Amino acid sequence: MITPEPVSAPAPAPAPGRGTGAAPRPPAGPEPGPSDAGSGPSDAGSGPSDAELDALVAKLDLSAKVRLLSGASSFRTQGEPAVGLRAMGVSDGPAGVRGERWDERDTALVLPSPTALAASWDEDLVGELGGLLAAEARRKHIDILLAPTLNLHRTPAAGRHFECYSEDPLLTGRIAAAYIGGVQAGGVAATAKHYVANDSETERLTLDARVDERTLRELYMAPFETAVRAGVWVVMSAYNGVNGVTMSESPLLAEPLKGSWGFDGVVVSDWGAVRSTEAAALAAQDLSMPGPNPLWGEPLEAAVREGRVPEAALDDKVRRILRLAARVGALEGFPGAVPGPAAPPEPGAARALLRRAVGAATVLLRNEGGLLPLGPAAGIEGPAAGTATAPAAGTGADAEAGDAGTVRTPRIAVLGPNAAAARVQGGGSAAVFPVEVVSPLDGIRDALAGTAEVVHAEGVVLTTRPTPLHPGNSRDPRSGEPGVLVRYLAADGTEIHAEHRLSGRILESGDAPELAATAAAVEVSARITPDVTGEWRFAVVGLGAVTLRADEETLIDTYVAPESRDPTYVHVTPSFRVASRQVTAGRELLLVATRHWEADDGFAVALAADPPRRDEDESIAEAVALARDADVAVVVVGTTDEIESEGFDRTSLALPGRQDELVAAVAAANPRTVVIVNSGGPVELPWRESVPAVLLSWFPGQETGHGLADVLLGHAEPGGRLPTTWAGRAEGAPLPSTTPEDGVLPYGEGPYIGHRAWRGAGAEPAYWFGHGLGYTTWDYRWIELPDDLARTVESAGEDGLAEVTVRVAVRNTGSRAGREVVQVYLGTGPDGDHDNGGPRLAGFAAVRAEPGQDVVAEVRVTARSFQRWSTAEGRWLRRPAPYTLYAGPSADRLPLSAPSAS
Numbered sequence: 001m002i003t004p005e006p007v008s009a010p011a012p013a014p015a016p017g018r019g020t021g022a023a024p025r026p027p028a029g030p031e032p033g034p035s036d037a038g039s040g041p042s043d044a045g046s047g048p049s050d051a052e053l054d055a056l057v058a059k060l061d062l063s064a065k066v067r068l069l070s071g072a073s074s075f076r077t078q079g080e081p082a083v084g085l086r087a088m089g090v091s092d093g094p095a096g097v098r099g100e101r102w103d104e105r106d107t108a109l110v111l112p113s114p115t116a117l118a119a120s121w122d123e124d125l126v127g128e129l130g131g132l133l134a135a136e137a138r139r140k141h142i143d144i145l146l147a148p149t150l151n152l153h154r155t156p157a158a159g160r161h162f163e164c165y166s167e168d169p170l171l172t173g174r175i176a177a178a179y180i181g182g183v184q185a186g187g188v189a190a191t192a193k194h195y196v197a198n199d200s201e202t203e204r205l206t207l208d209a210r211v212d213e214r215t216l217r218e219l220y221m222a223p224f225e226t227a228v229r230a231g232v233w234v235v236m237s238a239y240n241g242v243n244g245v246t247m248s249e250s251p252l253l254a255e256p257l258k259g260s261w262g263f264d265g266v267v268v269s270d271w272g273a274v275r276s277t278e279a280a281a282l283a284a285q286d287l288s289m290p291g292p293n294p295l296w297g298e299p300l301e302a303a304v305r306e307g308r309v310p311e312a313a314l315d316d317k318v319r320r321i322l323r324l325a326a327r328v329g330a331l332e333g334f335p336g337a338v339p340g341p342a343a344p345p346e347p348g349a350a351r352a353l354l355r356r357a358v359g360a361a362t363v364l365l366r367n368e369g370g371l372l373p374l375g376p377a378a379g380i381e382g383p384a385a386g387t388a389t390a391p392a393a394g395t396g397a398d399a400e401a402g403d404a405g406t407v408r409t410p411r412i413a414v415l416g417p418n419a420a421a422a423r424v425q426g427g428g429s430a431a432v433f434p435v436e437v438v439s440p441l442d443g444i445r446d447a448l449a450g451t452a453e454v455v456h457a458e459g460v461v462l463t464t465r466p467t468p469l470h471p472g473n474s475r476d477p478r479s480g481e482p483g484v485l486v487r488y489l490a491a492d493g494t495e496i497h498a499e500h501r502l503s504g505r506i507l508e509s510g511d512a513p514e515l516a517a518t519a520a521a522v523e524v525s526a527r528i529t530p531d532v533t534g535e536w537r538f539a540v541v542g543l544g545a546v547t548l549r550a551d552e553e554t555l556i557d558t559y560v561a562p563e564s565r566d567p568t569y570v571h572v573t574p575s576f577r578v579a580s581r582q583v584t585a586g587r588e589l590l591l592v593a594t595r596h597w598e599a600d601d602g603f604a605v606a607l608a609a610d611p612p613r614r615d616e617d618e619s620i621a622e623a624v625a626l627a628r629d630a631d632v633a634v635v636v637v638g639t640t641d642e643i644e645s646e647g648f649d650r651t652s653l654a655l656p657g658r659q660d661e662l663v664a665a666v667a668a669a670n671p672r673t674v675v676i677v678n679s680g681g682p683v684e685l686p687w688r689e690s691v692p693a694v695l696l697s698w699f700p701g702q703e704t705g706h707g708l709a710d711v712l713l714g715h716a717e718p719g720g721r722l723p724t725t726w727a728g729r730a731e732g733a734p735l736p737s738t739t740p741e742d743g744v745l746p747y748g749e750g751p752y753i754g755h756r757a758w759r760g761a762g763a764e765p766a767y768w769f770g771h772g773l774g775y776t777t778w779d780y781r782w783i784e785l786p787d788d789l790a791r792t793v794e795s796a797g798e799d800g801l802a803e804v805t806v807r808v809a810v811r812n813t814g815s816r817a818g819r820e821v822v823q824v825y826l827g828t829g830p831d832g833d834h835d836n837g838g839p840r841l842a843g844f845a846a847v848r849a850e851p852g853q854d855v856v857a858e859v860r861v862t863a864r865s866f867q868r869w870s871t872a873e874g875r876w877l878r879r880p881a882p883y884t885l886y887a888g889p890s891a892d893r894l895p896l897s898a899p900s901a902s
Helices: 050-058 062-068 114-120 123-139 169-184 213-220 222-229 251-258 278-282 298-305 311-328 347-361 440-447 567-571 616-628 659-669 704-713 755-761 789-795
Strands: 090-092 144-146 189-195 208-210 234-237 266-269 363-367 411-415 453-457 484-489 495-501 521-528 534-541 544-550 553-560 576-583 589-596 605-610 632-638 673-678 693-696 744-746 778-784 803-812 818-828 840-849 854-862 867-870 875-878 883-888 896-899
Touching: 050 311, 062 298, 062 311, 114 123, 114 169, 114 347, 123 144, 123 169, 123 347, 169 189, 169 213, 169 222, 169 840, 189 222, 189 251, 189 311, 213 222, 213 867, 222 234, 222 251, 251 266, 266 311, 278 298, 278 311, 298 311, 347 704, 411 440, 411 616, 411 659, 440 453, 440 632, 440 704, 453 616, 521 605, 534 544, 534 589, 544 576, 553 576, 589 605, 616 632, 616 659, 632 659, 659 673, 693 704, 778 883, 778 896, 789 803, 803 818, 803 840, 803 883, 818 854
Parallel strands: 090 144, 144 189, 189 234, 208 744, 234 266, 411 453, 411 632, 632 673, 673 693
Antiparallel strands: 363 693, 484 495, 484 521, 521 589, 534 576, 534 605, 544 553, 544 589, 778 803, 803 854, 818 840, 818 883, 840 854, 867 875, 883 896
């Protein structure tokens, strides 16, 4: 709990640096309030009793029980009228609720990526966003949301890094608990995934993670334990194996998940992860998705009848599914947390929340000379007066000032490949079709309309995959409406069904679900009118036999064999084929792409067109020229779906293309350059010391542009702090491998990942875990440990739930109001930490203060921080004393320290 309060007669601040001993005892403050996270949502009403669940299970015969244990379809569970059970809708959704269908006509609100949510270090905000997702889910008749992802940032090379929260299990667990609470308070089940050690994408379906028990317990299982304590209703078992056993068959599902942790919900498989009949059924795996799974049909019935699987095991699984159904209102007689569909979120309020979240998650990595927030000294009128540096000689501000008294219009150059088309979400199964997207360029233009001129150049082009047709450049050949025509064809070419779509990228089989079983091919066609004469690139995306025609001219006629069986590749981003053709501006062209379906190759198809690319040297020169003549240059760089996405890991941490060259050239042309990094995970920033201001936006969601404009102009403070350590360069950094050898991925680094690995290696990252600057400055005054710390730690049970409150006083020494994330780290043992990993995060709290105001952060620290897992004894033990608590703004800046009394 955080209690900002004036501090009367504050104690003198200790000298900076670690090892200064305890600060003089501060004046006593109020008793801490109740915990603000981790207690979990309460179920509406009493829910079904065990006896009521047993009575329902007793009504089902063996066939009915087996049928309930796998899905009815890709994203729907089975219903059972005999017990009043309706089917439950399931959706991906860490940053938006797609729904059961992947259809661009069914749009969704897009939140900042999970890594961005963790960067906010703001549980209240995350809880609000969870509530927004719940309302979206119920609007789309979704009962189970497949989020949050609790795997750790073991290495920045992990392709799905953006969908996970943090390198730290405590931060991950607390943000997850807030997310779960917000979602489930709205009557929608959250799903903690992927249990466990699913921390990379290379061979993710089959790899065997070899992890020692201590590392499993202290790092990778810890966020899941927190999620269970928070009351999560569903846990997803991962594709991978752990220590030789695939997770859908793992004993870890029974103990500790359903055993000592007491999880009473449903264990659902990742999609297609149940690959056996008896082994998975004998494990604590409850629900196989998607379905129906033939391995859990007649073979499972036979295994029960023949005594190889006890029917009691099935009864427990069914009982859990019914309990989940009652919680979400899918079981007759139990309304769940929210009876009936929730009202849709009010659009203005939803956008305002998403806009606020952008600023809260944005991390200000560097701000030399106080360039940000932009203000009059930078030629921009705004609320940040007096905080920016004066214009430098030789830039547009001086060159165009004119005669004395002449009023000039300030100019901002908004540059880079992600300025007009930012990445607002990550790639893979979690992607949704946004309601709308505000780019950084649009957001800055909106904010400065009538006060400044905003100019733009892309500078470099990043994408290598073809661009699907969209309503802005295509027309349905039949109706003439913007978009494309999609036809589903029988084997003889007869049209079975046709529909108008808004995008040339079709990921599902159309309005009629039975098309998947009856159609043999899908055809996408559109009329386009090129606006540029030259050699265009036309493409078809999809597996199997594909063709592409332009005005009856065959451009492509080939067979595309699958390169992988990874679901993201097959169903979301399959291979493509490209052909070039000379076209004339203004002359209409009819494009027709056809893909013939084959078993297990999915339904994805796309028709794409890209104009000739400009010479990149010319494009960079144009951007540099605009920067040179501007008062301020804002360069937006980032990653692409081709290098950072679900389904594969990154082979390099470098920004793709010539973005580093673009940034260096712009910074040389304009000393007032701000760089916004639009990536889901760490990237190398070789120019970081030559650019005065660097902002990290992550994947910020649909309100990207408005939120970033707020930060740039000082309407919002950049509230983010790094949830993961950033390497200056990958070479020589302590970054674990993501590549298995002979199917085995050893977690040889043990419990030392992130900042603890860097410290153990004696290496210096670019930016440490917890780092982030605001628009004011802070002085850390004193730290106070509770008198009962030693007693609480000594008497704590193995659940580690007992907690103490550490009080840390800070003063806002700047000229603006601001928010500070006060971080408390724990060191143990005679040399600061018995296992040489350096201090670990033990708690955090945020405070707000006006200029000159003193406030006290009350930081909850649970007994678990003082415990270690003993593999020899198979239980949690107290870490050896003495203990030292440190406080500061990041893992590397801990100016306060205090030893415990024991």
